[in-house]
Amino acid sequence: MTTKDLANALPEIxxxxxxxxxSKALLDRRDAAIPQALCGKTYPICIKQGVGAMFEDLDGNKILDWVGGVGVLNIGYSNPEVIEAVKEQAEKYFHTIFNVYVHDGYVTLAERLNKIIPCKxxxxxxxxxxxxxxxxxxxxxxxxxxxxxxxxxxxxxxxHGRTNLTMALTAKKIYAVGMGPFPAGIYRAPYPYLYRAPKGYTETEAIQYYIDELNRVFDEGAPASEIACMILEPLQGEGGFIPAPIEWVKAVRKICDDNGILMIADEVQCGNCRTGKYYASEYWKEAGAAPDIITTAKSLGGGLPxxxxxxxxxxxDAAPAGTIGGTFCxxxxxxxxxxxxxxxxQRDDYAxxxxxxxxxxxxxxxxxxKKYPVIGDIRGLGAMIGIEFVTDPETKxxxxxxxxxxxxxxxxKGLLLESCGTASNTIRFLAPLTMTDEQMERGLEIFEEAVKEALEA
Structure with missing residues (x-):
């Protein structure tokens, strides 16, 4: 199949x-050569080529991707302009270590991000x-x-990741089994998960509850004068695709301002046009609550790290010389x-x-x-959407x-999905933003077919 045909194809097994x-043969080779921790059985697929929101496996099956490399492929697979840019650079040089000698691409990219990143x-x-x-x-x-x-x-x-520090920050400890001890000085507050707020609370009451619980950290965890920063996702990814309510964000911003604490927005997954803004923190900035520091990755490089x-x-400029940077950075x-x-x-308005x-x-x-009571909640921003399933809408x-x-x-059936959430009961939507309307329609049809068949099983 040509790449042009695949770009507009529909899922087909x-x-x-x-x-x-x-694919089975390659999976067997994988299992023999790669650590078991990387050899899951949920996704028995091996890619041959990918274009747009579609990829073809080694056996010729065509699969619609609603995972997008877990947020890496907002621009889709194999964009020809990106390929050409990388080829052109590869013909000049592959590597410099920026701490030693400078290349234009690093400086130019920094200049362009400085113009659009919505931090204070x-x-x-x-x-x-x-x-x-x-x-x-x-x-x-x-x-x-x-x-x-x-x-x-x-x-x-x-x-927030799998390094020693970020494993400590990450809530779901399945990502950190047997990997401690972790750094000291880390304190955890409840994130405003409104669907699972204390029963009977209005949204306003729930937001106030989460603000109160955050303030409690200063009484029971560490004094505010000892806190350097708060790190939070504008829209939690692994946690269940939960957007932070703007009123709560504004309260967090005030708490940080009142106590000399820096507010870090982790836009690793939600950045780069995914949420309907170039960066989700634009919603915060519009509300007068821009963060101090913004981090981003994944779709920033479209597959290159x-x-x-x-x-x-x-x-x-507070960072002392020698404390930041690295060989491949x-x-x-x-x-x-x-x-x-x-x-x-920017040209094609991916937001x-x-x-x-x-x-x-x-x-x-x-x-x-409306048709399936097992769907408890639908939430998100732009094309970053979570759909949460429950056994009972009352007990949740x-x-x-x-x-x-x-x-x-x-x-x-040819649709790639992935779960998230602390109980793995939410399905995330992270399809490449290059997906055609026809592919989106077929994907939605397959999604409903899968829900019906799973309920009948």
Whole structure:
């Protein structure tokens, strides 16, 4: 199949089941060569090629991707302009270590991010790391350097990575089994998960409850004068695709301002046009609650490893020489990819694409909610949408097994889904923003088919 044909294709499974024989052979080789921790059985698929929101596996099955490399492929697979930019850079040089000698791509990308990143301050500075975990860890280093404090507040449901520090910040400890001890000085407050707020609370009462619980950390965890920063996701990813209510964000901003604490927005997954804005923190800035530091990764490089840390100049310049940077940080190929992606996303208004997709999918999900009482909640921003399943709409008991069945059933029909949430009972929507309307419609049909079959099983 040509890449042009695949870009506009619809899902189609031509083998009796997934995996087909060629994929099965590669999976067997994987199991023999790779640690078991990386050899899951949920997704028995092996990619041959991908374009837009579609990929073809080794056996010729065509699969619609609603996971997008877990938020990496907002621009889709194999964008020709990005490919050309990376090729052009590769013909010049692959690598410099920026701490030693400078390349233009790093500086140009930093300049462009400084113009669009919606954090506090008129004059901003940016530097680069390689992954989401690295940029979050670096943001905390910057906050500690600036405030001369050591404490960090994070939140329930958070996911910030798998380094030693970010495993400590990450709430779901399945990602940290047997990996401690973890750093001291980390305190956790409840994230405003309104669907699961204390029973009987109005939204206003629930938000006040979560504000009160955050303030409680200063009484029972550490004094505010010892806290360097709070790190939070504008829209939690692994935690269940939960958007932070603006009124709560405004309260957090005031708490930080009143106590000299820096507010870090982790936009690793929700950045780069996913939420209907170029960065989700634009919603915060419009409400007068811009964060101090913003981290982003994933779709920033579209598949090449790069992450960014941005803050106002006085905050960034607090880092002592030698404490930030690294061998591969701001690699020339990754910077070339990120610059080309920004060109395409701004020119073609990918934020508007996200809003369009989000409106269609959310409307259909709400129609399904009327038909299937197991759908407890639908939430999100733009094209970052969570649909939570429960066994009973009154008790809200998580329907973990049902979601696992839906994911498995959809896979056999050519739709790639992934769960999230502390109980793995929410299905995340992260389809590439290049998805066509026809592909979106077929995906929604398959999604409903999978829900029906899973309920009947």
């Amino acid at each position: 031509i083998t009796k089941q997934v995996p087909g024989p060629k 301050g008129d004059v901003k500075k940016t530097y680069f790391a390689n992954s989401g975990a690295e940029c979050d860890e670096n943001a905390i280093k910057i906050a500690k350097a600036y405030t001369k404090r050591n404490g960090v507040i994070c939140f329930t449901g958070a996911f 790069i992450s960014a840390i941005t803050a106002r100049a006085e905050v960034m 701001g690699n020339p190929l990754a910077c070339a990819s990120a610059l080309a992606i920004m060109d395409v996303m 508007a694409k996200a809003r369009h997709i989000g409106e269609v999918v959310t409307a259909r999900y709400k129609e399904l909610q 008991e998580p329907a973990t097994k049902l979601v696992a069945s839906i994911v498995k059933t959809a896979m056999q």
